[in-house]
Amino acid sequence: MASSIKNLSDFSHIQVADASPFKFAIVVAQWNAEITGALLNGAISGLEKHGAKESNIQVIEVPGSFELISGADLTLRDHSFDAVICLGCVIQGETRHFDFICNAVANGISNVGLKYNKPAIFGVLTTDNVQQALDRAGGKHGNKGEEAAITAIQMAAIAKKF
Numbered sequence: 783m784a785s786s787i788k789n790l791s792d793f794s795h796i797q798v799a800d801a802s803p804f805k806f807a808i809v810v811a812q813w814n815a816e817i818t819g820a821l822l823n824g825a826i827s828g829l830e831k832h833g834a835k836e837s838n839i840q841v842i843e844v845p846g847s848f849e850l851i852s853g854a855d856l857t858l859r860d861h862s863f864d865a866v867i868c869l870g871c872v873i874q875g876e877t878r879h880f881d882f883i884c885n886a887v888a889n890g891i892s893n894v895g896l897k898y899n900k901p902a903i904f905g906v907l908t909t910d911n912v913q914q915a916l917d918r919a920g921g922k923h924g925n926k927g928e929e930a931a932i933t934a935i936q937m938a939a940i941a942k943k944f
């Protein structure tokens with residue numbers, strides 16, 4: 783299992799692009815707010831660490847991870863954004879609802895990116911329990927929000943070349 787051997791947010795092996803030219807939307811789910819708040823902090827920190835201007839980062843809150851799809855679509859209708867980062871935390875409950883949410887959100891966010899031809903980054907934790915989520919929201923396995931921010935910067939820089 784990858785996470786058992788390393789901090790998943792270690793980007794020391796890559797050259798991260800300059801984020802200062804780009805405008806980012808961050809759509810964040812309110813479900814599991816303690817976790818998603820930590821993901822948001824990681825994402826903002828990751829963007830600003832690589833030069834993104836505070837004025838070029840817009841945060842939009844939605845109720846749950848399923849609504850990240852609509853939130854991403856609404857933000858990318860504003861063509862001024864270079865990328866949208868979608869942050870959420872889906873934790874397995876007693877039923878198969880988890881499976882439907884996770885599959886829908888992954889496919890939905892992917893489709894929104896293709897619809898607007900803009901990077902739509904999947905920064906959604908899909909965990910068996912709260913501890914796994916805490917470990918990936920600033921814990922021993924890093925911060926999925928920061929990972930999503932770095933990915934957004936890299937993809938925005940790649941898109942700029944086309």
Ligand SMILES: Nc1c(NC[C@H](O)[C@H](O)[C@H](O)CO)[nH]c(=O)[nH]c1=O
Binds near residue numbers: 811
């Ligand atoms: N159980 C979780 C949810 N469920 C709510 C859905 O995301 C959605 O808001 C609802 O089905 C109405 O459309 N959302 C999470 O983000 N995390 C969960 O663990």
Ligand SMILES: CC(=O)[C@@H](O)COP(=O)(O)O
Binds near residue numbers: 872873875877880883
């Ligand atoms: C992912 C969910 O929606 C889930 O947390 C809801 O819990 P349950 O499956 O017990 O209804």
